[in-house]
Amino acid sequence: MTLSREGKKYCDDASKATGVPTEILLCDYREIPRDRKFDKIASIEMAEHVGIANFCDPFLCSVRKMLKRPDSSFLLQV
Secondary structure, three states: OEOOHHHHHHHHHHHHHHOOOOOOOEOOHHHOOOOOOEOEEEEEOOHHHHOHHHHHHHHHHHHHHHEOOOOOEEEEEO
């Protein structure tokens, strides 16, 4: 997910060009429906945006709840 229309377009174009299927949501992470689950989640530069007070809870707790299985992948880049 991203708040950037340009970022979403870039990711969608890259997905199409490489043939790697992805789903890029244009919304705030807090707006993702609670019943949505993902095989893989990548988090790029989110720590700076959510801040230290919100990083573990609610951000990382939300990510954990969105993963489909215990062995689903989560990439965190700070």
